[in-house]
Amino acid sequence: MKALLIVDVQNDFCPGGALPAPDGDQVVPVINRIMPLFNLVITSRDWHPANSVHFEKWPSHCVAKSRGADYHPDLDRSQFDLELLKGTRDSDDGYSAFEATNIHLGAFLRQKNVDQLFVTGLTTEYCVKNTVLDALDYGFSTFVVTDAVKGVNASPGDHEKALKEMEEAGAHLILSSEIPDDTCN
Template sequence: MNALIIIDVQYDFLPGGSLAVNQGDEIVQTINDLQSKYDLVVATQDWHPRGHKSFVTSHPGKEPFEEISLNGLNQVLWPEHCIQGTKGAELVPELLTNAVEAIFRKGMDKEIDSYSGFFDNGRKKSTGMADYLKGRGVTEVAVCGVAADYCVYYTANDALDLGFKSSIIESASKPIDPERYARMKKDFQAKGGTVI
């Protein structure tokens, strides 16, 4: 059984949002068209509390996209985004969600970021998505959405580590940094992932 995992198609990650992925809005229709090709469709939603430690505003004197060490992990400092209960955190209405059977929220612990749809960045807490997919008999996942070089990549990579056959759908994903994505893609393929 296969599953489509739709990553973070939220206002703040699309043009006009606080952490917009260039041309991120262009993939929404492709994602909609893909949904009927999969046995199961799930989605993730970045869902940060106010004052999250990944926000540059939580670190006076620091600049957006600067990297720091946070609780022993490298952390990019992001503009405030996807704050719980705000419009920026909502899935965009253009994304069809009738077929989406479950939405897994991530980034809710103020002290640690969560790029992957499966775990926080320290792999200390699970979102429950792995158990959900395995419980439904899923053996293969395809991951799409934004951003290809962060949350899409880390979700697809964790899927490999969890024993799923995993792929990234390039036509339905957009990166923040295309050069970074090219490196991540090579790493993912070297581990046995596929890019389609």
């Protein structure tokens, strides 16, 4: 079975947010278009407490129950099957969806007989990359949908470097138009 994982498409990671990926909102129409290709759609959200040590490294962002932690308003939430919350503890960075505190993602995917995981979302060089590397460590065939991810690009080229690192680790880089028609099988 193939599953779609949407990583952190939240207001604070989009233009106008506290820690935006330039053009981060451009992933939304791509994700909305491909969601119907999947029988299982999983999302993750950064869900930090206000006093998180994570904010010693980063501007305050995606504070639990804040507008910044909300999904981008144009993201179609009607097809979500499971939401993962990460970074929920004071001492938790929560870069990977596999670090979710409300469910063990690896065990859940195995229970659902998922063998291929298609990853989209924000931001390429942090939460997307860490999620993809963890998915590979768990043994899932992992695809990064390159037109459905965007980076913060704190340093020029960070997005591209992260894509290369994921590919070198074993992830498949594909465009949304290349997702096989048999995805629901």
